[in-house]
Amino acid sequence: METIFYNFYYQDDQQIKKLMNTALIEQVFDLIKLNNPLIAIESPLQERARLLKSIARECQQKHVLCYLWTLSDDQLHQLEVNGQDLILQQVLEYQPMTKNKREDYFEILRFWKATEKEGILILEGIFPWLGDSTTDPDFFLTAEWIKSALINLKLDNRNSNRTAILLGPNASLSSEITAFVPTITQELPTVEEISNYLQGILPKNYSEKEIHEIALAAVGMYLADIEYGINWATASCTKAQELTKKLSLYKTDLLRRVYNIEFLQPPAIEVGGLDLMQESFKTYKRLLTPLAKAYNLRLPKGILLIGPPGTGKSHSAKACSQRLGIPMIVLEWGSFRSYGNMAEYKLKNLLALVDRINRVILYLDDFDKGFTLNDDLSRRLAGMLLTWMQERKSDVLIIASANNIEWLPPELTRSGRFDDIFKVDLPNNGERHSIFKIHLARFDYRFRDRDGFSDEEWRRLLKATHRCVGAEIQAIVERAAISTFCLMFTDDVPPVGELPPLEIRLEALLSARNNMNPLAIREAERIEGMRNKADLQGLPSSPLDSSIYSVGNVNIFG
Known part of the structure; x- marks a missing residue:
């Protein structure tokens, strides 16, 4: 034997x-x-x-x-x-x-x-x-x-x-x-099960609070993965706070490799505009409190962001993560098609992971692209998602973004599926002004504490960038910063301590704009079709422009 x-x-x-x-x-x-x-x-x-x-x-x-x-x-x-x-x-x-x-x-x-x-x-x-x-x-x-x-x-x-x-x-x-x-x-272990496990393998001088924080960082992994992650982290650190950070990094990499997702901690970002949507995010945060649960109140079953590409749908999801103070899982919904017969198995495991992590945003990027073929696999995956959205008990906020709402099956957009549907439109003058200032502040100190342009200069820039979306404004600023840098310095760049400030002029921004053909102009008919269909389904994410740069505030008599 x-x-x-x-x-x-x-x-x-x-x-x-x-x-x-x-x-x-x-x-x-x-x-x-x-x-x-x-x-x-x-x-x-x-x-x-x-x-x-x-x-x-x-x-x-x-x-x-x-x-x-x-x-x-x-x-x-x-x-x-x-x-x-x-x-x-x-x-x-x-x-x-x-x-x-x-x-x-x-x-x-x-x-x-x-x-x-x-x-x-x-x-x-x-x-x-x-x-x-x-x-x-x-x-x-x-x-x-x-x-x-x-x-x-x-x-x-x-x-x-x-x-x-x-x-x-x-x-x-x-x-x-x-x-x-x-x-x-075999389900993923709970926080309590992970805490019990950690008590046997971590140093005895770790407090219960420290062990609990490490357990929270480990939620979403099986015990064997946690054991490997702990061994990897303790090879270079011994303090509980450092261990928690390293274990979080290990989990982020593991989830990316196993589930093909991004696991992002709440970012520190600024949002230019979309004030009505931002107000809704404040409501969602209140619905996560024990007081709301005491009144049997819950998060929306789902939030759908619809509108043309580049208008800030992904950025809005990250802003929601920041506002709520909870991490975000980013998933390209269309990627499930590449798994073929394994797609339903992959989705089942992912939803189990999301349920176990609990307080998290599940962001379904380019949600509409998963339904372009309208075949049996698309319908089965949609059915799994809808059933989970209907029956789940966890505090998970589902946000999906779509450019073409007509690609989505009707059962996904009817009342009771996605409770809140927002139209994320082309930014108005006041919003473009805010977006420009956010990106200009990355390079030019004048825009960090004050305004580097006069009102007249702003009006020229905003008029020139009419129908530009947030992603295009970011590209304009970055190109202007590069051209300004190249004009300031030759190949012999002085030491860092002697660098003069980078001041981006209006002419550099206008030149960068002239070298770009915005999507809303290049594909005007298609973009207007998206906007019109979004109008029929979605709530506005921005109020009427009340800034001094609003078209209604222009003095046409000089």
Whole structure:
């Protein structure tokens, strides 16, 4: 009998109990008590060793034998836990067959049906054959054989003290088998579970408050990821505050790689205009308070920002993150199409992540681009999102941006889906004045505490930039700053301490504007179509221009 040892280091047995996914293990054995001979567990790969040890330990306490079979080696092992070690003992009664056909790789299903052994058999690597149908006839026939074998296991092994557990990261089952197999999903750990875990691995001089702050920074990761992140962070820092920051950076990078999203902490930004929308953001912040919850008040189910490109929809979402003081997850909705048959699985995991993080903004960028083909996949993803928006209990604020509202399915824009719909339009004179000042202040000190131009100069600039959006104004200022810099200095740039201030003149801005053809002018018909359709659905995000640069405030008589 071949024996393999897997070593896990924890401080003591009590810590091991804390690290067990207690709720998950209880669900598994509750289903076993109800004589379910077939169970599916969806668990991420990084948590696999911890989960196997938890199941094996529970089996030992209940005097139940536990076995493991994996597709990769087609070997059967008995699992035992000895102190800190997970022991795999090869079961020689099971002998793999010569692989003449694909079904021979799954001889374990015949063996478990016919054997007199009792206990729990964990099967790894079968889920890919249990999903929706495929166009490959050979794969299809193998999948049908496996499904039939599993159904026979369920029927023949009832009341036989034998249970087969299907284990894998994606427990997507086809409709004909899903009713036969109860499925359990290993959820992301809660803040309390993470805190319990951290108490066993962090230095004893960390206070409860510090551990709680670190746990909050770790929410959204599994324990195995947190352990790796802690080890990476403590290699270069020991103070709790530094550890929290480094763990947050590690989580940001991990979420980007795993979920293809950006996880952004509340930024420090300025917004030029959009005052009505900003007032709504203040309301959302009040709805996050315990007082609002006491009155059963909630955040809007969703907020939709519609309007031409470059008008500040993404910037507005970041401003909302700043106003509410909560992080933001940025997701390109159209990117889900690239996952094909995995798209629904990816979306399900992402929504579970968002629910666990809880107080966060989920920003769906270019929401309309995910519906350009109007196919079955688009409708299924939209249905998943709508169901989640309707049923969720978490304090998540969903913000979506769209250029072409007509691309969105009607069920997404009807009342009760997105509670607030804002039209983010071309900026008026007063808003363009504010946007110019924000960007000019980045380069020219005169615009930081005061106004560097006269009213007449501003009127010339604002007239020249009519129909320019915020993104184009930023580009104009940056080009003007570059041209000013190039006129001030040759290749021999003096030391930093001797640098004169960069003063951007009106002529440089007008020249940069003349070298740009704004989108609202270049594509006037298309942009006006977007604006008109947004008018029919959205509330204004800006009030009437009441600044001194408003068209109504111009003295036409000089």
